[in-house]
Amino acid sequence: MFAVFDENDVLVYANRLYREAFFLTEEEYPYWGDMMRRNFEARRGTVIGEADFDLWLKGTLSRRGKVPFRAFETDVHDGSWLWMTETVDEDGWMVCIASDITKLLVKDSVLRQERDIALRRSLTDDLTGIANRRFVMERLNDMIARDGVAANGRPGCFAILDLDNFKQVNDRFGHFSGDRLLIDFAREISLQVRRTDCFGRLGGEEFGLVLPATTGAEAIVIINRMLAQISSLRPFPDHPEFFYSCSAGVASVIPGEAQSELYARADEALYRAKSEGKNRVCVAEIAA
Structure with missing residues (x-):
């Protein structure tokens, strides 16, 4: 899966696999936050471990794209797991690449998810939901x-x-x-x-x-x-x-x-x- 977002986090390119994974038509080039909100409300796409989407989005956006490169695992509502990489250039454009790693994570997926949630919380301010x-x-x-x-x-x-x-x-x-x-x-x-x-x-x-x-x-x-x-x-x-x-x-x-x-x-x-x-x-x- 491959996608490119501009400095305002608006999608400018996505291949077929990315569009299928995030339920986008060929004509859609949404803002990343809107794409995630729509899938959250439909209980599809990336699993979001928070009941309050706006609180999750605020915290995520305070960290998203702030480092030149990051890699992480994320689970999807269909039961699969993706290995995601985000590469950001100096102008704020982001290249996202995702690979299916479900078979590699059968045994310890729950532990990995709990670890990732704990890490996110350690970098988030409890009151405001932004970066700490x-x-x-x-x-x-x-x-x-x-x-x-x-x-x-x-x-x-x-x-x-x-x-x-x-x-x-x-x-x-x-x-x-x-x-x-x-x-x-x-x-x-x-x-x-x-x-x-x-x-x-x-x-x-x-x-x-x-x-x-x-x-x-x-x-x-x-x-x-x-x-x-x-x-x-x-x-x-x-x-x-x-x-x-x-x-x-x-x-x-x-x-x-x-x-x-x-x-x-x-x-x-x-x-x-x-x-x-x-x-x-x-x-x-x-x-x-």
Whole structure:
């Protein structure tokens, strides 16, 4: 089985075997998430071990396509097992290849499935369903290992996003509403993240965004668009007057820099964004 998805995860090519496995007609070129949702609702195609499809999709998209190559096993509703590989180029296009390995997994398929579920959960934030700190920091290390420079010569960036006045939200509406706000924020930002980026929760009301092959100027444009979207939301129907905002600090990768140094510079830029009035993005200065 063979398929190609573009940087927006829309199918651009699939051979006959792939279309048969995922119940696609010759005329269909869907968004990957829509294809998976349709098969989930029809109880066919890939087995999804979650009752809440939207929660599963959010967590999966926060990790899908974030590494240049990955291989994994997946089971199908017809009882077969597939060995899947995903190869992602620097522009975010993905090549998917699948092989039937059912005969190889007759004895230990259940154990393998439980192992894969446990691994996914270890990389997912329990509250928001997006990538957790561990996964974000692994992707940040990957970018630093490449000196933050892709083949096109553009450096990468790391951003820390922090909800403004979050304690006041908890004090006014309660911790349950605070959790709802974190979930709302994670969902909205996830919808704007590019295939090659990685977005996840670092802890509390703080989130991390890894932006490979992105200049500081480009990062500002991307994050300002995110902040504008957040400020336009009214997350609590019972309180239509309420809105919230977010501040961000961005640091461009310096070749040879340690992860802790990059993180500290992004954190310092976040502190400046907060002190200068919040609801804004600041870029870390590079010492001469």
